[in-house]
Amino acid sequence: MADKGKEMLPPTRSGNVESSSSSVNTYTLEKDNPQQPLWRYVKKIGKGPGGGGNVIFCCNFCEMTFRGSYTHCKAHLLHIGGIGIRPCPKLTNEEIKIFKKEQDAMQLRRRHGHHP
16 A cells, blocks of 8 residues: 555546547546446546545536546536535536436446446
């Protein structure tokens, strides 16, 4: 555990993610953990301090930068209060419903033991 917080990742190649963000271009960001589907809607900038699942990420919609875990990403995109992160001001209710459906589908698969 001597390396705690010292792990440095090379800079992400943001050129791979186009502003029209289709899942084809951003899939590489979340394919390492299909149980966290909403990561594809943010750009991971780097590893956050303190280890664990914390990363620095930038929302693809409002372009605000945050530091936190998948829980923070999910709270930002799904407008979940009480997590300590502001909701994305650019998302419509329809988009939030779509993201919630993706998250719910993943949780359902996880509950039934189906891992993609």
